[in-house]
Amino acid sequence: MSGGEFYRASSVQEALDLLAKYGAKAHVLAGGTDIMVKVNRRQLAPEVLVYIGECGLNYIKDLGDKVVIGGATPFAEILRSDVVKQKLPLLAEAVKHIGTPAIRNVGTIGGNLVTASPAADSSVPLLALGASVKLASKSGERVVPLEAFFKGPGETVRKPDELLVEVIIPVPDKDVKFAYHKIGRRKAGTLSVVAGAVIFKAEGGAPRGTAIARDQACYFEKCSQARVVLNAVAPTPLVAKKASALLEGSALDAELIAKVAKTAAEETSPIDDVRASAWYRRQASEGLVKSLLERIVA
Amino acid sequence: MALNVVGQRVKRYDGLAHVAGETRFVDDVIVPGTLVVKGLRSPVPKGKIKSLDVSAAEKVPGVVAVMTHKDVPNNRYGWGGDQYVLAEDHVRYRGELIAVVAAENEDAALEAVDKMKLEIEEQEPVFDPLEAMKPGAPKVRPEGNIFMYGDSPCRKIIFGDVNEGFKKADIIVEGKYHHQGLKHAQMEPHVSLAVPEATGRLTIYTVSQAMYFHLTWVCNIVGLPMSKVRMIGGTVGGGFGAKNDVHADHIAALLALKTGRPVKWRWTREEDLLFSTFRGSWDMEFKDGVTKDGRLVARQVKSIRDSGAYTSLNAYVVDKHCFLVAGPYFIPNVYVEGYCVYTNKPPASSMRGFGITPATYAGEMQMNKIAEALGMDPWELRFKNAFREGEMTATQRVLDSVALIETMQALAGLVGKELPPHLKAMASTQKREG
Amino acid sequence: MYTLELKVNGRAYKVEVKATTTLLQVLREKLGITGPKVGCETGDCGACSVLVNGKLVKACITNALTVHGKEVLTVEGLGRPGAFHPLQLAFHEHYAAQCGFCTPGMLMAAKALLDENPKPTRDEVKEALSGNLCRCTGYVKIVDAIMAAAGEKA
Ligand SMILES: Cc1cc2nc3c(=O)[nH]c(=O)nc-3n(C[C@H](O)[C@H](O)[C@H](O)COP(=O)(O)OP(=O)(O)OC[C@H]3O[C@@H](n4cnc5c(N)ncnc54)[C@H](O)[C@@H]3O)c2cc1C
Ligand code: FES
Ligand code: FES
Numbered sequence: 109m110s111g112g113e114f115y116r117a118s119s120v121q122e123a124l125d126l127l128a129k130y131g132a133k134a135h136v137l138a139g140g141t142d143i144m145v146k147v148n149r150r151q152l153a154p155e156v157l158v159y160i161g162e163c164g165l166n167y168i169k170d171l172g173d174k175v176v177i178g179g180a181t182p183f184a185e186i187l188r189s190d191v192v193k194q195k196l197p198l199l200a201e202a203v204k205h206i207g208t209p210a211i212r213n214v215g216t217i218g219g220n221l222v223t224a225s226p227a228a229d230s231s232v233p234l235l236a237l238g239a240s241v242k243l244a245s246k247s248g249e250r251v252v253p254l255e256a257f258f259k260g261p262g263e264t265v266r267k268p269d270e271l272l273v274e275v276i277i278p279v280p281d282k283d284v285k286f287a288y289h290k291i292g293r294r295k296a297g298t299l300s301v302v303a304g305a306v307i308f309k310a311e312g313g314a315p316r317g318t319a320i321a322r323d324q325a326c327y328f329e330k331c332s333q334a335r336v337v338l339n340a341v342a343p344t345p346l347v348a349k350k351a352s353a354l355l356e357g358s359a360l361d362a363e364l365i366a367k368v369a370k371t372a373a374e375e376t377s378p379i380d381d382v383r384a385s386a387w388y389r390r391q392a393s394e395g396l397v398k399s400l401l402e403r404i405v406a
Numbered sequence: 407m408a409l410n411v412v413g414q415r416v417k418r419y420d421g422l423a424h425v426a427g428e429t430r431f432v433d434d435v436i437v438p439g440t441l442v443v444k445g446l447r448s449p450v451p452k453g454k455i456k457s458l459d460v461s462a463a464e465k466v467p468g469v470v471a472v473m474t475h476k477d478v479p480n481n482r483y484g485w486g487g488d489q490y491v492l493a494e495d496h497v498r499y500r501g502e503l504i505a506v507v508a509a510e511n512e513d514a515a516l517e518a519v520d521k522m523k524l525e526i527e528e529q530e531p532v533f534d535p536l537e538a539m540k541p542g543a544p545k546v547r548p549e550g551n552i553f554m555y556g557d558s559p560c561r562k563i564i565f566g567d568v569n570e571g572f573k574k575a576d577i578i579v580e581g582k583y584h585h586q587g588l589k590h591a592q593m594e595p596h597v598s599l600a601v602p603e604a605t606g607r608l609t610i611y612t613v614s615q616a617m618y619f620h621l622t623w624v625c626n627i628v629g630l631p632m633s634k635v636r637m638i639g640g641t642v643g644g645g646f647g648a649k650n651d652v653h654a655d656h657i658a659a660l661l662a663l664k665t666g667r668p669v670k671w672r673w674t675r676e677e678d679l680l681f682s683t684f685r686g687s688w689d690m691e692f693k694d695g696v697t698k699d700g701r702l703v704a705r706q707v708k709s710i711r712d713s714g715a716y717t718s719l720n721a722y723v724v725d726k727h728c729f730l731v732a733g734p735y736f737i738p739n740v741y742v743e744g745y746c747v748y749t750n751k752p753p754a755s756s757m758r759g760f761g762i763t764p765a766t767y768a769g770e771m772q773m774n775k776i777a778e779a780l781g782m783d784p785w786e787l788r789f790k791n792a793f794r795e796g797e798m799t800a801t802q803r804v805l806d807s808v809a810l811i812e813t814m815q816a817l818a819g820l821v822g823k824e825l826p827p828h829l830k831a832m833a834s835t836q837k838r839e840g
Numbered sequence: 841m842y843t844l845e846l847k848v849n850g851r852a853y854k855v856e857v858k859a860t861t862t863l864l865q866v867l868r869e870k871l872g873i874t875g876p877k878v879g880c881e882t883g884d885c886g887a888c889s890v891l892v893n894g895k896l897v898k899a900c901i902t903n904a905l906t907v908h909g910k911e912v913l914t915v916e917g918l919g920r921p922g923a924f925h926p927l928q929l930a931f932h933e934h935y936a937a938q939c940g941f942c943t944p945g946m947l948m949a950a951k952a953l954l955d956e957n958p959k960p961t962r963d964e965v966k967e968a969l970s971g972n973l974c975r976c977t978g979y980v981k982i983v984d985a986i987m988a989a990a991g992e993k994a
Binding site: 418421425426427429430433592593594595644674 | 869875878880914916919921924928931933935938939944
Binding site: 111112113114116137140141144145147148149153154157159161184207208209210211213214295296297 | 841842858859860861862881882883884886889895896897898900901902903905906908949952953967968970971972
């Protein structure tokens with residue numbers, strides 16, 4: 109084992125040239141928090157490493173109705189960003205629960221998505237927000253909705269010569285309701301057993317905490333643009349389509365909350381692994397979605 | 407009288423070295439030219455080794471030595487003397503060491519391990535100690551799955567007459583408890599560095615928690631007198647009982663002697679978690695006879711320890727468990743049986759309390775259960791039964807300097823429990839009535 | 841092999857590394873700087889924590905070549921006998937080190953916190969240490985020490 113080759117790309121163009129040249133032999137290296145673990149555990153001996161940490165892909169831009177984040181932006185930068193805090197509080201909340209400070213200092217949003225772990229934590233808020241990713245290669249660029257990006261555990265539609273250069277996140281309306289929660293084996297530094305987000309636009313809600321809100325079983329008269337998202341309970345991060353559809357256009361009451369939670373759990377196809385059993389994950393999914401909706405209406 | 411240490415806050419003598427990053431743990435001892443080690447471990451929990459061919463491994467560039475059991479002067483070791491330095495014809499747990507290689511670097515060592523040709527006939531394993539005790543269970547070892555205390559399959563403690571005790575009881579409270587297996591997860595993984603010297607002496611930098619025991623083992627394994635082997639220990643990055651067994655010293659020593667070079671073996675965290683000793687699980691069954699006013703008059707316990715594939719400290723762990731499972735309470739009639747049962751797991755061994763921690767867990771759960779059955783405050787039950795000065799334990803030891811009642815009184819204050827006057831007035835020195 | 845140039849604790853070094861060599865291997869095996877420990881090599885335990893250009897990282901999963909031209913700080917550069925960093929003295933005073941294996945990493949995580957947030961709350965300290973495991977102390981004394989170093993009476 110010679111140990112392979114290492115290139116430090118100083119621009120996106122240089123990175124794309126290297127990927128074009130080496131194709132499937134090349135492994136992009138961003139923060140290394142996934143790839144170096146595999147190297148240390150002898151699960152991967154990369155022939156070519158293309159380091160993209162200093163090629164200009166570390167940025168967060170406010171484009172008004174959307175926020176774009178460079179593919180090699182570390183989570184710590186996303187947490188620190190006022191734009192994200194103000195415009196994408198759901199993303200900010202989820203990123204807090206990824207890894208530990210040292211992991212967030214270098215671990216990137218692009219690396220998290222391309223690793224395509226079913227438990228990838230940034231995928232939950234990003235799917236809920238309807239984000240897309242921009243993939244670039246020497247021969248051009250394409251934008252893929254995140255929902256169409258994941259194919260299976262560790263598999264995406266990315267071609268070997270493509271770089272994930274940007275994550276594009278539509279800014280939701282100010283009055284959307286959302287909630288996020290991660291269930292792990294510990295409070296920090298642990299992968300998800302299941303994490304989930306619920307987001308929707310609500311119309312005609314009774315004022316919070318009022319007698320009306322409590323007496324009327326109906327919390328909101330109409331929900332729209334609803335999404336229920338879970339990770340670590342299917343081969344890819346999961347948009348629970350049927351559960352989301354139940355919310356769409358409906359009045360939200362306790363009965364619907366229970367139904368949405370149950371439906372979301374039915375849409376999962378979890379496995380047993382070291383973190384939890386399939387049985388537990390399915391139970392937890394139902395409880396999680398229920399508590400997220402209850403948190404929103406509380 | 408002014409005391410220098412008692413009652414004073416004393417700083418750690420090694421504290422400043424710790425915060426300076428100067429404390430030299432075994433892995434921090436760096437000797438130029440040191441070889442690294444990797445091992446071929448059993449891929450199956452139980453099997454018969456049909457053949458092992460290491461010739462290709464020996465030819466890998468950078469490999470300096472390969473060893474199998476044939477190269478070990480004395481291949482048996484361990485607290486029970488039943489472990490194999492390197493497996494001979496059988497393997498009894500996944501991860502059991504079969505062959506080792508010393509090489510100039512990790513890549514070469516790993517390649518050599520990959521090139522070893524091992525043919526193994528997998529056999530039916532048993533993992534659950536309760537299953538392993540049944541007649542007809544797959545045999546972990548040819549002589550059977552239960553450690554023999556002389557001619558008894560269990561350690562017994564007999565004090566008074568438990569059946570007479572049950573007759574005097576108003577109620578019988580039974581309880582079954584399971585304590586899961588646990589890994590120490592000490593921060594410093596197992597590691598050893600062995601440095602041969604021109605004088606014929608061998609110096610071993612060890613993480614051992616039981617260095618002088620281990621010194622005799624290593625001398626025996628490598629076939630050197632104790633005057634030729636020096637162990638340097640004392641700086642341990644956490645042990646918690648994990649380092650009461652030899653994990654790496656003997657292999658580093660053998661390879662250092664074979665190659666004439668310094669040899670370091672550091673287990674990966676994964677190896678440490680999967681294959682080093684751990685606290686085996688426990689299954690404990692209690693039957694207690696209690697009077698209406700809350701006196702324990704009889705306790706019968708049957709405990710089963712999952713010991714993994716080899717004896718290690720398990721027999722001793724079961725001993726200590728049996729000695730103490732009746733708890734810090736005066737019970738005139740006690741009968742305990744403790745079994746040390748083999749399964750196809752890595753050898754279990756000591757961890758923080760040698761079997762007493764699970765005994766305390768189960769025993770105190772049982773006390774709560776009794777209190778509930780009697781409708782009595784669990785504090786009251788414990789005070790009523792707590793040992794007093796001069797009372798005798800189930801192992802027939804007369805106690806002095808007893809202070810459980812006083813300790814509980816202090817504890818009540820700390821947790822904000824208001825004790826009734828008669829418990830506040832109680833003292834260990836008062837003789838028990840009746 | 842590649843030539844890596846970096847500064848560690850203020851001193852410049854030039855070493856030969858492979859494409860996959862980690863920063864921890866460079867520090868321990870090439871430079872003999874053994875303050876950062878090998879605890880897991882998977883980024884989980886924090887025993888290898890160091891600062892790179894002031895940022896906390898796990899040296900065991902940091903590709904060495906990504907540190908080219910940068911400055912690394914290890915416990916050895918935090919403070920020496922006679923000129924200890926307040927955190928080092930506080931760890932000693934407050935019994936925050938028992939076996940001492942986690943201590944170098946804990947100190948670096950604490951330093952990263954106080955550099956960014958000189959007056960943290962106990963919860964912020966716990967969050968900052970969430971990537972550093974200690975098996976001996978149970979963490980309370982470590983948090984006490986950091987609060988004390990931050991000038992709070994713990
Ligand atoms: C201790 C620890 C805790 C962790 N906790 C969490 C957690 O809580 N939640 C979670 O989701 N993950 C967690 N992770 C996993 C990991 O930190 C994240 O997935 C991280 O976002 C990976 O990013 P990276 O930049 O480090 O990726 P790298 O390791 O550099 O790369 C990962 C993969 O993506 C490819 N890649 C990277 N960037 C690009 C790009 N721009 N274009 C194309 N391909 C690219 C690489 O080739 C590689 O295959 C944890 C990891 C560790 C070690
Ligand atoms: S050794 Fe780096 S985090 Fe454990
Ligand atoms: S002091 Fe031993 S691990 Fe922290």
